[in-house]
């Protein structure tokens with residue numbers, strides 16, 4: 001199992017070139033809803049620093065997904 005991190009423009013139209021979002025997706029098809037990067041807050045700081053909060057949130061999404069997968073993978077039918 002592996003994960004894909006993405007960050008990109010979430011609006012193709014419009015003139016706001018800073019309309020970026022980050023999200024995490026899994027090879028199993030699971031994907032978390034994109035989390036918009038708050039440019040109002042990032043503003044003066046670099047994306048690396050200002051985007052940390054969103055990156056952390058994505059990591060939490062991923063952890064929750066892994067836990068859900070592990071719970072689902074628990075065998076319910078013992079081998080004889």
Ligand SMILES: [Zn+2]
Pocket residue numbers: 001026027028029030065069
């Ligand atoms: Zn998955």
